[in-house]
Structure formats: structure tokens, C-alpha cells
Amino acid sequence: MAWDRNQMAARAAQELQDGMYVNLGIGIPTLVANYVGDKDITLQSENGMLGMGPFPFEGEEDSDLINAGKQTITELPRTAYFDSATSFGMIRGGKIAAAILGAMEVAENGDLANWMIPGKLVKGMGGAMDLVAGVGRVIVVMDHTSKHGESKVLKECTLPLTGKGVVDRIITNMGVLDVVPGGLKIIECAEGVTEDELRAATQATIV
Amino acid sequence: MKKVYDSATEALDGLLFDGMFIAAGGFGLCGIPELLLQAIKEAGTKDLTFASNNAGVDDFGIGILLQTRQVKKMISSYVGENAEFMRQYLSGELELEFNPQGTLAERMRAGGCGIPGFYTKTGVGTVIAEGKEVKNFEGQDYILERGIVADLSIVKAWKADVTGNLVFRKTARNFNPPAAMCGKVCVVEVEEIVPVGSLDPDMIHLPGIYVHRLIQGAHEKRIEQRTTRNKESA
Numbered sequence: 001m002a003w004d005r006n007q008m009a010a011r012a013a014q015e016l017q018d019g020m021y022v023n024l025g026i027g028i029p030t031l032v033a034n035y036v037g038d039k040d041i042t043l044q045s046e047n048g049m050l051g052m053g054p055f056p057f058e059g060e061e062d063s064d065l066i067n068a069g070k071q072t073i074t075e076l077p078r079t080a081y082f083d084s085a086t087s088f089g090m091i092r093g094g095k096i097a098a099a100i101l102g103a104m105e106v107a108e109n110g111d112l113a114n115w116m117i118p119g120k121l122v123k124g125m126g127g128a129m130d131l132v133a134g135v136g137r138v139i140v141v142m143d144h145t146s147k148h149g150e151s152k153v154l155k156e157c158t159l160p161l162t163g164k165g166v167v168d169r170i171i172t173n174m175g176v177l178d179v180v181p182g183g184l185k186i187i188e189c190a191e192g193v194t195e196d197e198l199r200a201a202t203q204a205t206i207v
Numbered sequence: 208m209k210k211v212y213d214s215a216t217e218a219l220d221g222l223l224f225d226g227m228f229i230a231a232g233g234f235g236l237c238g239i240p241e242l243l244l245q246a247i248k249e250a251g252t253k254d255l256t257f258a259s260n261n262a263g264v265d266d267f268g269i270g271i272l273l274q275t276r277q278v279k280k281m282i283s284s285y286v287g288e289n290a291e292f293m294r295q296y297l298s299g300e301l302e303l304e305f306n307p308q309g310t311l312a313e314r315m316r317a318g319g320c321g322i323p324g325f326y327t328k329t330g331v332g333t334v335i336a337e338g339k340e341v342k343n344f345e346g347q348d349y350i351l352e353r354g355i356v357a358d359l360s361i362v363k364a365w366k367a368d369v370t371g372n373l374v375f376r377k378t379a380r381n382f383n384p385p386a387a388m389c390g391k392v393c394v395v396e397v398e399e400i401v402p403v404g405s406l407d408p409d410m411i412h413l414p415g416i417y418v419h420r421l422i423q424g425a426h427e428k429r430i431e432q433r434t435t436r437n438k439e440s441a
Binding site: 045046047048049055057061064070072082084089091092111122123126129162 | 234235236237238260283284285286287288293305307308309310311312313315316327328329330331332333334335365375376377378379380381382383384385412428429430431432433434435436437438
């Protein structure tokens with residue numbers, strides 16, 4: 001009735017265009033790489049790499065070659081390595097066309113919360129604040145509601161922010177919404193989801 | 208000027224003092240100065256403040272200095288993989304200053320480049336901006352972040368020549384060059400020290416001007432998340 005993780009990733013992959021340099025976050029965003037097809041996409045890993053390849057074959061892991069999730073990966077013929085200051089220079093400087101990230105909450109004004117829940121264990125923001133402040137386009141991929149059925153697409157975020165007014169497009173298991181003046185605009189409903197169902201599951205203003 | 212020392216302990220001789228501020232390279236467990244961290248543990252230097260992207264795991268990296276309670280404060284972007292860290296933090300024994308990852312890298316780079324502060328849009332409108340000067344440039348708000356100058360930098364590279372010119376390998380470069388730049392003194396551990404003239408001058412990642420002391424040693428280079436794919440499915 002709604003999209004599963006892989007269908008959300010496949011939908012997010014449609015956002016990417018030939019020639020883009022892109023940063024993918026941890027979780028569902030990582031799956032987006034499986035759905036880019038023939039498009040010429042260069043993946044950035046913020047620990048200092050452009051041109052990130054797939055996981056290595058067993059026995060070919062290299063402890064000097066990991067992604068931002070600390071997983072072993074491989075390089076490609078096009079790969080370039082650089083230091084962390086240079087890496088975030090290209091992020092902050094707007095050279096990365098898009099970032100696809102997970103979220104805990106997103107608000108109708110484009111505010112994003114995805115790094116801490118007060119009172120719970122805080123692990124840190126890593127590079128998320130730099131990414132959402134710097135890249136050309138921020139695409140959030142998330143479940144539309146919490147396990148308890150409460151909307152995570154809100155009028156205002158309740159959790160501490162990762163970035164203010166930074167989100168451009170929201171892809172959830174129920175559909176696709178854009179942040180526009182005055183609220184969110186429905187771009188698409190997921191297979192088997194009606195517009196009424198999407199509206200009912202959304203606390204944010206839909207324009 | 209002699210830069211090459213026989214051991215990590217000798218390379219740190221005279222540089223360590225209680226309450227000092229150390230910048231360390233590495234991302235996760237990748238490219239961390241594991242031999243120098245071990246030597247600092249053995250030296251027993253206390254009340255350390257570390258600027259380091261992560262805090263290691265319980266028994267490797269900076270984690271070994273948490274076990275011995277040698278760390279007073281961490282300046283990091285992500286500390287998720289360390290149970291002892293969390294225990295000390297939640298009990299108030301350990302101070303923690305979260306920095307966005309790019310802000311931390313740039314604070315190191317700027318400090319090493321003689322830039323005491325810089326404006327960035329990272330963290331505007333978040334808790335990171337609290338108490339920081341905000342300045343508007345061409346309609347956009349930016350916050351003031353300070354450059355870091357550390358008492359000591361500890362860094363891991365792949366190869367060095369005896370003058371300290373460094374070459375890193377793959378993503379093990381990460382925070383190492385900016386960390387190296389921001390220390391008043393920089394001590395580097397490498398897998399191989401080669402004669403002068405055997406590194407291509409066009410391929411030096413960090414010039415030896417930033418490197419004061421150098422050791423060669425055997426590294427464990429532990430993998431934090433071993434992920435693979437099957438040959439059949441590829």
C-alpha cells in the first residue's frame with residue numbers, strides 16, 4: 001500500500017541527474033546507489049573521497065579505505081582522495097549538487113532534525129550540519145509517521161535542529177512533497193496511497 | 208635537523224604535560240596515530256583535551272586513554288561507538304564539545320594557517336550557534352567559529368622521507384593534514400620512512416615544514432565495520 005525502503009530509495013534515485021556529485025547519508029539513502037542505473041553519478045564520502053565504489057569482495061577489505069559510515073568500500077577508476085578540510089570545503093562551498101539524508105522530523109519551512117533526541121544517548125551530528133548548510137539540494141528520505149502513527153512531517157520541529165530552512169524535497173513511504181512558500185506541496189503519492197491519506201498523515205500545512 | 212626518532216615514547220619525550228591540548232588525526236579507526244596514543248597511555252599524562260573527530264572504540268584509539276581516565280575533554284563530531292565514553296560522559300566525568308565535522312576540520316586548518324576565526328553557515332539556527340557571533344553577508348547569516356591551535360598534534364601517515372614530507376594512503380588521510388597543521392609541535396607515525404629524494408615532490412600531500420618528529424612502526428590498522436559483497440552476486 002505504501003513504498004518500502006527499496007522503493008523509497010528507487011524514488012530518491014530519480015532525483016539524480018547525469019553528471020551530479022552527490023553525498024548519500026546512512027540508512028535508506030545508502031540504498032539509493034543501487035538504483036542510479038546508467039546515470040553517471042559520482043558519490044562523495046565526506047571522510048575524503050569522490051568516486052566511491054561498492055563494498056569489497058571478502059578478503060579484499062582495505063583498512064585504509066572506508067566510507068563515512070566506517071564501512072569498508074572500494075575505489076573506482078575516477079576516484080580522488082583528499083583531507084577532511086578539503087572535503088568539507090567542497091560541501092560548504094556548494095560544489096556537491098545534492099545530499100540525500102535520513103530524518104527524525106522535518107517541518108513545512110524546511111527545518112530538519114536528524115541528530116539528537118534530548119534525554120537519549122547523543123552520538124553527534126557528524127557531517128550532517130555541514131551537508132545541509134552547504135550542498136545544492138537537500139532531499140530527505142524518511143518514514144512519514146512514527147511507530148505510534150504520529151506524523152513526522154510537522155508544522156514545526158520539536159527536536160533540536162540540524163539545519164534551519166534547508167530541506168528542498170521530502171520522500172517518505174507515502175509520497176513526495178516539496179518545501180514551497182507557505183508550506184508543503186504534494187508532488188506525488190506512493191503506489192496505493194490516496195491524496196486524502198497523505199494529507200491525513202501530514203501535520204504540516206499542505207498548499 | 209634530526210626528525211626521526213626510534214620509538215613513539217622517545218618522539219614524545221619532553222612534549223607531554225598534564226592538562227595539555229592535543230589534536231589527533233583519524234576518522235573512526237582509519238588513519239589514527241595508534242602508536243603515539245599507546246605511548247601517551249604509557250606516559251600517564253592526565254587531564255588531556257583532545258580535538259579528534261571520534262573517540263575510538265573501547266579498547267583501541269583514544270578509547271585506551273578513556274579506560275585510564277587520562278582524558279578530561281573531547282572536541283568531536285561523532286562519538287557513537289564507545290561504551291566507556293558514554294558512561295564517563297553521562298556520569299559527568301568527561302566533558303564533550305560537539306563540533307560539526309566540517310567545522311572541526313576547518314577550525315584545525317584555520318588555526319594552522321594563522322586564521323583565528325572564520326564565518327560559516329554550518330549550524331546557523333541550531334544549538335551550535337548559541338553564544339556565537341552572527342554576521343550577515345549578502346543576505347545570509349553566518350556564525351563565527353574559532354581556529355584551533357593545539358599544544359601537540361599526533362598524526363598517522365603512510366610514508367615519510369627523513370625531512371618529514373608526508374604521503375597518506377586512500378581515506379586514511381582524513382583529519383591528519385589539518386590536525387598536523389594546527390599543533391605547535393607535530394609528531395607523526397608512518398608505516399615506512401624512505402630516503403630523501405625517493406618521494407615524487409609533486410605527490411607530497413603534506414610538506415615536512417609541518418612535521419617536527421617522526422617515527423616508523425608496525426600498525427594494527429583495525430577495521431571497524433567489515434562490509435563485503437559476494438562474488439556470485441556481483
